[in-house]
Amino acid sequence: DTNLGQILSEYLIMKGYQSFLFRDGEEGLAAFKTQPFDCCLLDVMMPKMDGYTLAKEIRKINSQVPFLFLTAKSMKEDKLNGFKLGAEDYITKPFSMEELLMRLNVIFRRGNRAEIDKVDVFTLGKIKFDNKNQVLTYKDNTTKLTSKEAALLNLLCQNLDSTLDRRAALKIIWGDDSYFNARSMDVYIAKLRKHLKLEPSIKIITIHGQGFRLVQD
Numbered sequence: 001d002t003n004l005g006q007i008l009s010e011y012l013i014m015k016g017y018q019s020f021l022f023r024d025g026e027e028g029l030a031a032f033k034t035q036p037f038d039c040c041l042l043d044v045m046m047p048k049m050d051g052y053t054l055a056k057e058i059r060k061i062n063s064q065v066p067f068l069f070l071t072a073k074s075m076k077e078d079k080l081n082g083f084k085l086g087a088e089d090y091i092t093k094p095f096s097m098e099e100l101l102m103r104l105n106v107i108f109r110r111g112n113r114a115e116i117d118k119v120d121v122f123t124l125g126k127i128k129f130d131n132k133n134q135v136l137t138y139k140d141n142t143t144k145l146t147s148k149e150a151a152l153l154n155l156l157c158q159n160l161d162s163t164l165d166r167r168a169a170l171k172i173i174w175g176d177d178s179y180f181n182a183r184s185m186d187v188y189i190a191k192l193r194k195h196l197k198l199e200p201s202i203k204i205i206t207i208h209g210q211g212f213r214l215v216q217d
Contacts (some may be wrong), residue, residue, distance in 0.1 A: 003098075004070075004093075006064050008041070008078050017104075025049025029057050037065060039107060041100075044071035055085045062094075066107050105158060122157040125199035126215060129153060138198045145195070148173060156204065156214035166211035193198035 005021050012019040020037075022028035024047040032040070041060060049057075051069055054204035058067065066088040082090050088107045091100060108190045122129040128137040136143040143151065156164055161209035170177040170185060189204060189212060196202045201217040 001150065005043070008097070008100070012101075012104075012111070015101060023047075025051070025054040029054055032058055032061060038197060040065060040067040040103060042067055042069050051141075052081060052085060052132055055082075055087065059086055068103065096165070098165035098169060099171060100170035102155070102165055102172060106155075122154075124157070124196065125201040125215075127196065127199045127202065129157060131157070136195055140197075143195055148184075148188055149191060153192055155191075156212065160214050160216065163207045163213045164211045169211065 002023060005023075009019045017196065020031065022031055026038075026048040028042075028046075029049065029201050037107050044051040046054070051071070055067055055069075058065065063075045067086070068089045068091065069082045069087050070091055070093065071082075071115055072093045079090050088104050091103060120130065120132045124130065126138060129135075131135065131150060131154045136145060152169065155169050155172065166175045166182070166185070174181040174184065174202040189206075193204050196204065203217075205213045206214055207213055
């Protein structure tokens, strides 16, 4: 999808990434052989060489570079095929640009790739958030977070002072953005606000129609 590719490339550039668009699988493979890339977005249905074949060829050259499949296919077998090839993630069309950006940020932070450093401990005023061990520490008090509390706070910290897209966070943590999962997220946001109230300079603000923003005064 040339039009979608152009839109995605321009969006990523606008968000601060260096992005290169290639019109088919063969063109993409030729470019990969000549220059390093930090992540590859592969459309499954491409002319000359499909995304799965391109992924196999990329893995022969570089066994570490992460790649993410973009596809209109939603069959379980197709997704399993992608993950067997080593895909970090798999996103089905249609999707929001914000969701894609969030998934890319998670991929980069998960693997300490590109120029984004992996952070295990976030400092939020006088509160320390140990993401790896899922613990909040305030002076001599420690609070053990649930897995979803920690995952949600981690995304908020990664996007400090920026809006965390609600739909993207739901799909990353809960797997889909259904009504019931959205209500569940609201409950976890309330719990995080309660945990963080010991530090007045830290707030989670609701951005209506968009998501949430972790801010530090």
